[in-house]
Amino acid sequence: MTIDAKNLGYDELNKMIKDSADEKFELSNVLGQRYIGAGMSGKEIKITGTPGNALGAYLNGAKIIVHGNAQDAIGDTMNDGAIIVHGNCGDTTGYAMRSGEIYVQGNAGYRVGIHMKSYKELYPIIVIGGKVGDFLGEYQAGGIIVVLGIGEEKCPVGSFCGTGMHGGEMFIRSENAPTGLPKQVSCSEATAEEKEQIRRYVDRFVKHFGNNTEELLQSKFWKLVPNSANPYKQLYVSN
Amino acid sequence: MAVNYKNPLFEVVRNPDRCIKCRVCERQCANEVHKYDADLDKMIANEQNCVDCQRCVCLCPTNALKIRPNENQFRPNGNWSMQLMDEVYKQAGSGGVLLSAMGNPQNYPVYWDKILLNASQVTNPPIDPLREPMETKTFLGKKSQKISYDKDGKAHYEKTPYLELDVPIMFSAMSFGSISKNAHESLARAATALGTYYNTGEGGLHRDFYQYGKNTIVQVASGRFGVFKGYLDAGAAVEIKMGQGAKPGIGGHLPGMKVNEEISRTRMIPMGADAISPAPHHDIYSIEDLRQLVNSLKEATGGEKPIIVKIAAVHNVAAIASGIARSGADIIAIDGFRGGTGAAPTRIRDNVGIPIELALASVDSRLRDEGIRNDVSIVAAGSMRSAADVVKAIALGADAVYIATSALMAMGCHLCRSCNTGKCNWGIATQRADLVKRLNPDIAAERLINLVTAWNHEIKEIMGGMGINSIEALRGNRLMLRGVGLNQKELDILGIMHAGE
Structure with missing residues (x-):
C-alpha cells in the first residue's frame, strides 16, 4: 500500500496502516506525523520524509525504513523489529529498548540508548554511523551500542557517557577514548576478538548505508562496560 | 557506648x-x-x-x-x-543514605481526622441502604460533554475509554518485586471478585496473571520494566507513573538481590541486576512531552484503554494536574505524602510532599475553575485508612480512591516498615520462597474481599445517612463536610466550612 501522507494527521495516517491487511507500506511526504508503527508487528513501512516523534514506539517486530531524518524517541520501549534511518535522528533514540535493532546512518541526539536493557535471547542493538550527543547509554542495563564516528575527528560521544550504566556494552570507534566517564564504567581498547562480537552489526550497517566493514573494524574501538550490576549497593543503610 | x-x-x-x-x-x-x-x-x-x-x-x-x-x-x-540520634549513629557507622519503607510515620496533621461528615435530620430524610438501592458503581474516564439526539431520539455522544468500578476503591500500584507473587495473586483475585482493579506497579505482569487482565491496571514507569505490546494489551488501563507519594522526585530501585528468576522474567531483565527506575522519564520535560507518551500509549493500544497519569502530591500539584488534564490523559491519580513504599530514602519519605486531603481539594477546585473537571477523573491515594476517609475523599472531589497499605494489612502486614530488607515474615514484601509460601492467596484474597466489601457497606451507610444514594451525587459535595479545629486558610484550601457554620 502506498500512502501520500501530505496533510494527513498522525491518527488518520496510523489508522490507515493499522486497518490495512497489507504487509508492506510506502509512505511519502511524511512530515512530523508521530507514533508511526507504534506497537506494530509483522509489517514493513518505508518512509520518505521526516517522521515525527516516537517512531516505532513499543515496536514489536515490524521493520521501519526512513529515507530522511527521524526525530526524538524512535524505538521507545521497542521489543523487537528494526528501524533503519537513512539520515540523522533525535534524542532518546531506543529509550528502554529491549530487543530489535536500530541503525542510523548519520548522527543521533542526546541520551541514545538510555535504559536499554536485555533479557536472555532479547538483546537490543543500536548502531550510529556518525556522532551522538551527551548521556550516551545512560542507565544502560543491557544490549550493545555501537558509535562508528564516521568522518569524525574527535571522539564521537558527548559528555556524561555511561552515567548510571549497569549492564550491556558500548563500542566507540575513535582514536581517543571518551573522557569524563563515571567511576562505574570501565573503558578499554577493544581487542580483535571483542571487535568480532560486533562484526555482524557493522556488516548490516554497511549493507544498509555502504562503507567497508573490514576498514571500519580495523580502526581503534573503545569498549565500555560497567564494573557492577549493582551500582547502588553501597549507597543505603536500612533504617 | x-x-x-x-x-x-x-x-x-x-x-x-x-x-x-x-x-x-x-x-x-x-x-x-x-x-x-x-x-x-x-x-x-x-x-x-x-x-x-x-x-x-x-x-x-x-x-x-x-x-x-x-x-x-x-x-x-x-x-x-532518640530516633534522630540513632540515625546519626547509623550513618556515622555506614556512610549510607537512610532507607525506610511504608508511609510517612511522622506526626504531621491528618486532615481526615479534622473533617466531620453531615447527616440528614427531619428534612431530606436519610436512606436505609438495607432496603433502598444505593449505587456505588463508578466510572473513571473523560465524561462526554456533548450529547445530541437524532430523529429517532437516539442519543449520540463521544465515546471515550473508561473503567467501570463496582466499588469506588481500587488497589494501588505495588510491583511484583516489592511484594511477592502470592500477594499479587491475592490482589488480582480480590479485584476480580470485587469488580474493581489492582495495579501491577512498575514491575511488569507475571505470566500467570494475564488471566486477570480485565481487572488489571498496567503501569509504565521510567524504567519500562516488562513493558511490551502484550503487557499493554493485557490490562484494562495503562498508568503512567510520574511520581509516588512516598518519594516524590525519587525513582524506584529494586536491588539485584531481589531479582530472582521469576522477577527477572517478569521485568525482562537479567537475574541479579539492579532494576533502576530513575525519578524522571528522560523523554518527559513538559506537558507536551507527557502528551506524547499518553498518545503513543493510546496509539499502541488502539485507543481502547484509558490512560492514567499518576503523580505525587507536591506543592504546585493543582497546576500540574491542570496540565495533565490537558495532556489527553483520562484519569489523574494523586498520591499523598503518607502513601506507602517498598523502599524510600527516609529523609524524602518523611519530609517531601503534601497531604492528599489538601492536594485533592486544590486539584478538584482548580479543574472546576478552569472548566476541565469533566475531562478527567481523579483518583486519590496516599493513606485511605477507613471507609470514612474514602467518603471524605469523594466529597472533596475524588471519583475513586486507591488503597494499598490497608490492603497489605488485610493480608497480614503489621506495618513494621521493614519491606526494604526483603525479610517480611508475613510473606508479603519478600521474595524468599520459604517466606512467600506463608501467604496463602486463597485466604488473603478472601480477606481483601472482606475488607473492601465491609468498607463498601459503610460507605453506603454513611451516604444513606446524608440522604445521598450514589457516589455520583457525593462526588465534590463539600457541603457534606465540616472542619474541626482548622484555621481559615486550611478551610479555604479544603473548600469546606467550619463545624457550626
Whole structure:
C-alpha cells in the first residue's frame, strides 16, 4: 500500500496502516506525523520524509525504513523489529529498548540508548554511523551500542557517557577514548576478538548505508562496560 | 557506648511460665531474633534484629510473647529525639543514605481526622441502604460533554475509554518485586471478585496473571520494566507513573538481590541486576512531552484503554494536574505524602510532599475553575485508612480512591516498615520462597474481599445517612463536610466550612 501522507494527521495516517491487511507500506511526504508503527508487528513501512516523534514506539517486530531524518524517541520501549534511518535522528533514540535493532546512518541526539536493557535471547542493538550527543547509554542495563564516528575527528560521544550504566556494552570507534566517564564504567581498547562480537552489526550497517566493514573494524574501538550490576549497593543503610 | 552499638528499638518480653520452648518463634522469625539455647535450656532473643512485625506474637501457641518499645532511653532531649540520634549513629557507622519503607510515620496533621461528615435530620430524610438501592458503581474516564439526539431520539455522544468500578476503591500500584507473587495473586483475585482493579506497579505482569487482565491496571514507569505490546494489551488501563507519594522526585530501585528468576522474567531483565527506575522519564520535560507518551500509549493500544497519569502530591500539584488534564490523559491519580513504599530514602519519605486531603481539594477546585473537571477523573491515594476517609475523599472531589497499605494489612502486614530488607515474615514484601509460601492467596484474597466489601457497606451507610444514594451525587459535595479545629486558610484550601457554620 502506498500512502501520500501530505496533510494527513498522525491518527488518520496510523489508522490507515493499522486497518490495512497489507504487509508492506510506502509512505511519502511524511512530515512530523508521530507514533508511526507504534506497537506494530509483522509489517514493513518505508518512509520518505521526516517522521515525527516516537517512531516505532513499543515496536514489536515490524521493520521501519526512513529515507530522511527521524526525530526524538524512535524505538521507545521497542521489543523487537528494526528501524533503519537513512539520515540523522533525535534524542532518546531506543529509550528502554529491549530487543530489535536500530541503525542510523548519520548522527543521533542526546541520551541514545538510555535504559536499554536485555533479557536472555532479547538483546537490543543500536548502531550510529556518525556522532551522538551527551548521556550516551545512560542507565544502560543491557544490549550493545555501537558509535562508528564516521568522518569524525574527535571522539564521537558527548559528555556524561555511561552515567548510571549497569549492564550491556558500548563500542566507540575513535582514536581517543571518551573522557569524563563515571567511576562505574570501565573503558578499554577493544581487542580483535571483542571487535568480532560486533562484526555482524557493522556488516548490516554497511549493507544498509555502504562503507567497508573490514576498514571500519580495523580502526581503534573503545569498549565500555560497567564494573557492577549493582551500582547502588553501597549507597543505603536500612533504617 | 561502642561506636556502632545499635540500641534495640524493641524489647522481647517472654513469659517464662507460658513459654513451652516449642521454638515456633525461632522458625517464624526471618530476622533471627529468637534462638533456643540448649545449654541454658531456654529461648533467648537478639533484640537488635527485632522489627516488631508481630509474627512471633501472633503464632506463639501459649501467648508467651510481647514486643514492646525498648525502655532504655538516651538522656531525654526536646531537640534530639532518640530516633534522630540513632540515625546519626547509623550513618556515622555506614556512610549510607537512610532507607525506610511504608508511609510517612511522622506526626504531621491528618486532615481526615479534622473533617466531620453531615447527616440528614427531619428534612431530606436519610436512606436505609438495607432496603433502598444505593449505587456505588463508578466510572473513571473523560465524561462526554456533548450529547445530541437524532430523529429517532437516539442519543449520540463521544465515546471515550473508561473503567467501570463496582466499588469506588481500587488497589494501588505495588510491583511484583516489592511484594511477592502470592500477594499479587491475592490482589488480582480480590479485584476480580470485587469488580474493581489492582495495579501491577512498575514491575511488569507475571505470566500467570494475564488471566486477570480485565481487572488489571498496567503501569509504565521510567524504567519500562516488562513493558511490551502484550503487557499493554493485557490490562484494562495503562498508568503512567510520574511520581509516588512516598518519594516524590525519587525513582524506584529494586536491588539485584531481589531479582530472582521469576522477577527477572517478569521485568525482562537479567537475574541479579539492579532494576533502576530513575525519578524522571528522560523523554518527559513538559506537558507536551507527557502528551506524547499518553498518545503513543493510546496509539499502541488502539485507543481502547484509558490512560492514567499518576503523580505525587507536591506543592504546585493543582497546576500540574491542570496540565495533565490537558495532556489527553483520562484519569489523574494523586498520591499523598503518607502513601506507602517498598523502599524510600527516609529523609524524602518523611519530609517531601503534601497531604492528599489538601492536594485533592486544590486539584478538584482548580479543574472546576478552569472548566476541565469533566475531562478527567481523579483518583486519590496516599493513606485511605477507613471507609470514612474514602467518603471524605469523594466529597472533596475524588471519583475513586486507591488503597494499598490497608490492603497489605488485610493480608497480614503489621506495618513494621521493614519491606526494604526483603525479610517480611508475613510473606508479603519478600521474595524468599520459604517466606512467600506463608501467604496463602486463597485466604488473603478472601480477606481483601472482606475488607473492601465491609468498607463498601459503610460507605453506603454513611451516604444513606446524608440522604445521598450514589457516589455520583457525593462526588465534590463539600457541603457534606465540616472542619474541626482548622484555621481559615486550611478551610479555604479544603473548600469546606467550619463545624457550626
